[in-house]
Amino acid sequence: MEDNIFDKFISQKTLFKNKENLRHNYRPNQLPHRNEEIDTISYNLWEALKGHIPSNMTLYGVTGAGKTAVTAYVCHHLKAKGESMGSQVESIMVNCRQIDTQYRVLSHIGNSLLESYEQDEIPFTGWPTDRVFNELIRRMDQRGGVFVIVLDEIDHLVRKVGDDLLYNLTSLNSSLKKARACVIGISNDLKFTDFLDPRVRSRLGQLDVLFKPYDAEQLQDILRQRALQGLNEGVIGPGVIELCAALAAQEHGDARCALDLLRISAEKAEKEGESSVNQNHVRVAQSQIEADQMTPVISSLPSQQKLVLAAVLLNEQNGLRNVQTGQVYDIYRQACKHIRQNPLTQRRISGLISNLDMLGLVTARTVSKGRYGRSKEINSCIPANINAPEIMKAAEEEMALVFKAAYHHQTSL
Numbered sequence: 001m002e003d004n005i006f007d008k009f010i011s012q013k014t015l016f017k018n019k020e021n022l023r024h025n026y027r028p029n030q031l032p033h034r035n036e037e038i039d040t041i042s043y044n045l046w047e048a049l050k051g052h053i054p055s056n057m058t059l060y061g062v063t064g065a066g067k068t069a070v071t072a073y074v075c076h077h078l079k080a081k082g083e084s085m086g087s088q089v090e091s092i093m094v095n096c097r098q099i100d101t102q103y104r105v106l107s108h109i110g111n112s113l114l115e116s117y118e119q120d121e122i123p124f125t126g127w128p129t130d131r132v133f134n135e136l137i138r139r140m141d142q143r144g145g146v147f148v149i150v151l152d153e154i155d156h157l158v159r160k161v162g163d164d165l166l167y168n169l170t171s172l173n174s175s176l177k178k179a180r181a182c183v184i185g186i187s188n189d190l191k192f193t194d195f196l197d198p199r200v201r202s203r204l205g206q207l208d209v210l211f212k213p214y215d216a217e218q219l220q221d222i223l224r225q226r227a228l229q230g231l232n233e234g235v236i237g238p239g240v241i242e243l244c245a246a247l248a249a250q251e252h253g254d255a256r257c258a259l260d261l262l263r264i265s266a267e268k269a270e271k272e273g274e275s276s277v278n279q280n281h282v283r284v285a286q287s288q289i290e291a292d293q294m295t296p297v298i299s300s301l302p303s304q305q306k307l308v309l310a311a312v313l314l315n316e317q318n319g320l321r322n323v324q325t326g327q328v329y330d331i332y333r334q335a336c337k338h339i340r341q342n343p344l345t346q347r348r349i350s351g352l353i354s355n356l357d358m359l360g361l362v363t364a365r366t367v368s369k370g371r372y373g374r375s376k377e378i379n380s381c382i383p384a385n386i387n388a389p390e391i392m393k394a395a396e397e398e399m400a401l402v403f404k405a406a407y408h409h410q411t412s413l
Helices: 035-051 068-086 102-112 130-142 154-161 164-167 196-203 215-232 240-250 255-271 277-297 303-317 326-336 346-358 386-393 398-404
Strands: 057-060 089-095 145-152 179-187 207-210 361-368 374-380
Touching: 035 057, 035 068, 035 145, 035 207, 068 089, 068 145, 068 164, 068 179, 068 346, 068 398, 089 102, 102 130, 102 164, 130 179, 145 154, 145 164, 154 164, 154 179, 154 303, 164 179, 196 277, 215 255, 240 255, 240 277, 255 277, 277 386, 303 346, 303 374, 303 386, 303 398, 326 346, 326 374, 326 398, 346 361, 346 374, 386 398
Parallel strands: 057 179, 057 207, 089 145, 145 179
Antiparallel strands: 361 374
16 A cells, blocks of 8 residues: 555644644633623623613724634623523624725625525625615614624724725614614724724724733733643643743734744644754744744835835945935935836835834834934844845845845945
8 A cells, every 4th residue: 555645744743632722713711811801891792682782892902912802702602691591692703804895894794694594695796885785784684683793903994995884884773673783893003093083983982992912921821721722731841831921922912922932832843753842942933933924024015115125134234233214215226226217205215114114124213313303223123034135036036136236335424
C-alpha cells in the first residue's frame, strides 16, 4: 500500500487538547474580568424577555477588549432564557467589515430570518434599497418578538458609506407592528459618533458601554483559562503565559493577540517535536504574527505612499535617524525622477507621512525648532524581521529601481 504524506502527522504527538478553544471566535463558558460589562448589557436586554424594546447601545473599546465576545455571550444566554420562558427573542450579528454596504447588511439581516423551508432569499444585489428595507420589516413582523441587531465594527461601515443604515435601523420600531427591535453598535473608534447625524447619534447612543483594555495580569487569567481547555496538561513551560500576556499588553491589552501568540507558540513547539512550549517559541510566534499583519499592509500601499516609505528607509540605510520632512521629500523627489514619475508637493507628502504613521509603518513626532518653527522627526517602525524593500519590490516592479538607484542625501536641513 502506498504511503500517504499525512501519515507522519497523524502519528505525531500533539500538544493540543482542542486547538479551537484557543481561537478568538470560540465562546467560552466564562469571560474573566468582564462581569461589569456583562451585567450592564444583560440588564438592558432583559427588557426584551418582557416583550419591551431595550435601549439602543454603543459599545466602545480597542481591538481585543472583549466587545464582540461579551455581546455574543450575552446574546447566547438571552436566546436560551427566551426559549425557556416562551419569549420570542432573537439576535442577529453582522460583521460590518465583511458586510460593508447598507444593501448587504439589510439583505443579510432579512435572509437570516428565513425559515429552513423558505427559499425566497433577498438577492445579493439588484433590488432598490427601500424594497429590501420593506421586505425586512415584513419578515420581522411575520416572526414577531424582539430582535437584537448587533453591528460589529460599525465605525468601518459609517466611514465607508455614511450613517443612512443606522438611521433606518434605529427607526425600525416606527414601521414594525408585531415585532420590536434594538440596535447594538460595536466600535473600535471612540470618536466614530462624531461623524453621525445628530438624530442618529441620539438614537444610537441611548446607552454607551466602554470596554477598557485588559492589563497583563488580566490577560494571564484569560490565557490560563483557555490553556486548560485547549492544551494538554504540563505542556506550557515557565514564563510562557506571562510573556504572551506582557507582549499583548503592549498591544493595547489585546486578548486576541495574546491568544494568537499562545496558539502559534504551541504550533511552533509541536512542529519542532518538542514536548513543551518555551519562551523562544513565543518570540518566534511574535515575529510571524508581525510579518503576517504587516506584509499585506506594505504591499497594498498606493504607489506614492510606497515611494514615501522608501524615502524614509533609504535615509535610514544611509545612517540617518529622526529625519525631517524635507529630507524625506528630497529622497522622494529623486526616486520619482529615477522612475520618471511626477512628484507631489511637499505638503501632500507631509499628509502621506501622517497616513504611514496611522498605519504603524513610521513614527512622525512633531518637535519644536525654536525660532525655526516646528518640524516632524520621522523614523521607520517596521520590525527588523520584516524586509519592507523586498515586499515593495514584489508588489511593484518599479520599486526595484527605486532601491537600486544612487541618491544624494541631506545630512541636515
